[in-house]
Amino acid sequence: MTNEKPTAESASLLLDEQLCFALYAAQRAVTSAYRPLLDGLGLTYPQYLVLLVLWDRGETTVKELASALRLDYGTMSPLLKRLEAAGLVRRERAAHDERTVRIALTGRGEELRERAAVVPGALLSVAELTGPEVARLREQLWQLAHRADAAAERAR
Template sequence: MTDARVTHQDRTGEGSLSLDEQLCFALYAAQRAVTAAYRPLLDDLGLTYPQYLVLLVLWERGETTVKELAAALRLDYGTVSPLLKRLEAAGLVHRERSARDERSVLVACTGRGEELKGRAERVPGALLASTGLDMAEVARLREELWGLAEKAHGAAERGR
């Protein structure tokens, strides 16, 4: 099944300005659709998607600094800080200054945040079931997307 537009692009090496042929738009549309598929699962937990990501890091790593959390999520401090404030207000995490380094703020799940982990363990399987993807497809997509992210990061660094 060949698309004439793709064949033309391959021959000329030129990009198309057609919206549906933009890699960035396909990624954007997929990201929005995946986030929407997560929404009902996370609503049951009382979480937004970004809050879920924060908790995933904390469940995996335990107590961590805000700086390390931001790096793991590939976000800046200004984006992570309001997320932590909302999670703290909900009683799911607590923050405190490090005794070893006053400049560093440590973040950890509260007992309530740890209890939520048990309920959250069903989310990945429920997402797979709702999308119809199998584990092999997910693994392939994840590998390709991480490869793309690495290449795009390199391109962004070279463009600075």
């Protein structure tokens, strides 16, 4: 294996050689593996991600939540409405600035945390990944995400 960067001329157009497709396929497979676990909690994968942020950080703004999840407001609004309708979160306008909407867990949302605690370990067990493999893969994916973000910023 060399450290040479691929050039436009050497890059393959074969589907199975595309990094983007491998990431896409892996993301779909992981989401599919999570589905039965999350169905038992009455959650979709994006709803689970919102709850992970709230369980970790506590009450937060929609803006902070969208930033943490790398989602736009158009995606966040219906997601939060469904979580609110399910009785898991509440949305409130900030007293100091009515444009700011704060999101907080309800008691029911807090209680769900205990049941959800098995989800990450169950997936890792099914995928047969070791702790070091998970740590290495996560680090590589974050590096890729940061580099791709930087490339996207340069292209703007």
